[in-house]
Amino acid sequence: MEHPNTALLEAVADLATAPLMEIAHRLREAASPYWESTALVIFTEDCTGRPQKKSGAEAIISRVSIAELDAIRATLPADADAGTWRGEAAFGGGIRQILAMTSPSNALLVLSDPQPIPGSDTGPDPHWLLNYLWRLAAERIREKVADAPPSYLMESRAASAERLRVTAELVDQHSTTLETLLAALRSPALADAAARTAATDVAAKALVGLRTLSDRTTDLVEEPVASAFQRLREDLRPLMSFSGIDVQFIEPPVNGRALPGEVAHAARALVRGLVLAMVDQEGVRRVRTQWDCDGVNLLINVRDDGPGELSASAPAMARLVQRVEALNGSMGVDVMPGWGADVAVTLPLDPPARPLAEVADWNLGEREVEVLQLLAAGQRNRGIAAKLHISENTVKFHLRNLYRKIGASSRTEAMALAHSNGLR
Structure with a gap:
């Protein structure tokens, strides 16, 4: 006889191993015995190119915008229990009842038209269960993004390039329209000054909103090189505190070109992996990492003072090479017995112009x-x-x-x- 909690445990296992692009669907499935909803959307700024993961009614999820999700996040009170809020909000192009939850990683979960399903007195509380499942999903997302596997990097690069293209086209199209409207309405040849003033205010507000949306989209798919490097320092802080290894950081130029999100994620994952591989050697006391940007590539250099036994063919290093190749980059390992290892990585900032079939x-x-x-x-x-x-x-x-x-x-x-x- 099947234990009553078997289905829940299987759903938790499926969620814990879900690929990023399926995680919204798996989360909705796991919660479905306890919650009804018309749509579920996850919003996390760490996922470049695809910050939204969606499941549910196509008529809703196809219309959910970043502006709506930003507004919902801003609505959540800082002292809300477990970062949860219920109420009406603009979502999927209309005003709907929603339930919104945050997570320690600052990810956002939104359910539209949520209704808890009454269960037995001995069953789990729907609110507690949803919070548990959501924290599990948010942590899964954080781990996958931090790990930056090759499949994630390639998907992110394609999605980032496509969204930037679409956004640029929308900005050009609507900016031209609105600027033309403003020029016409400001013309002294037009009568009815009050109407002209009102229309001018509306058009100016629309222009500001459009530009803000463009900047917001860019923020999600690009990261300044200096802040990306600072996040690397924070990632490696525990190693510096407890291992006794002196990890030195050579700062990149502050005015360097912003990094596409997938390049920033890959760079941090690469350096973390290289540092861990280096400190596994006997006798390593110091590791130095340096980033630079030549406008076309991110240039990474990591060097240790160990015995020079780092093997480029080791399994841990092979996975790092796959990450580099996923972004059409290159990695060279120069091993000097008795003096240490020097690893140089070049990551192109732009997607390659691949020769494609006609x-x-x-x-x-x-x-x-x-x-x-x-x-x-x-x-x-x-x-x-x-x-x-x-x-x-x-x-x-x-x-x-x-x-x-x-x-x-x-x-x-x-x-x-x-x-x-x-x-x-």
Whole structure:
């Protein structure tokens, strides 16, 4: 006979091992016996390119914006019990009842139209359980981001590049429109000064909001090199305190180019891994790490004063090489017996201009090309179906086929490949 808590324990195990892109879905599934909700969104600024993880009604999650999530976070009272707040807020393009929770890592969880499901007197309290599951999910996200595996870095780079492109297009489009509107409304040739003043105020406010949104998006996918390096120092502080190893930091230029988030994450993970590998050697007393930025690459140098026995082929080092290769970087290890090891890493700041196949070489059918064009233009499945007068299931069928033909593993990668080949 199955124990009544078996399903919960299995859901906890699934959540604890969930890939980043599935974590919202796994969290909603684990909580579903205890909470009803129309949508669940996780918002964490440490996840570059994809700070939102979503599960639930497409009509809601497709319209959730960073501005809405920022406003909800600001609403949470500092003294709220376990960082939890319930009430009405703008979410998914409308005013909805929501439940919002924070975590020690500053991640945010939002459920729309939440309703606890009554259970037996001996069952877990729904509020306690949701808080427990959320903290587990938030910690899973923090660990995955800090570890920065190659798959995460490649996904983040593709998503970051695509979101910056879309944001830039929106800013250009709406800025031109609003600036034209402002010029017309400020013209002395127009009558009704009161109407002109009111319209000018509305347009000016819209412009400020748009620019703020653009800056906010940039903040999520870029990190100043100096603050990225400072976070590295904080990461290594426990090692410096308890190991007796002198870890020295050579500061990068303060005015260096901002780092894409995935490069900042990879750089910190690389240095942490290298320092740990170096201090595992006998006789290491000092490790020096230095970052520099030449405008095109982040240049990392880590050196120890050990016996020079660091092996570039060791399993721990092999994983670091995979991280570097995921960002099209390079790593060189110079071992000097009796004098130590010197590791130099170069990480390009921009995605590589990879030579891709021409669209004709993909052998796409006419309908598949139409679907890909609409996908590249930012349309979701429902919009593609409406424009082509086909069902959403047919859209999904075409997407699966074209993903296979063009070698894409995700929607974001398919969009990036389409843009690289001139499809808009």
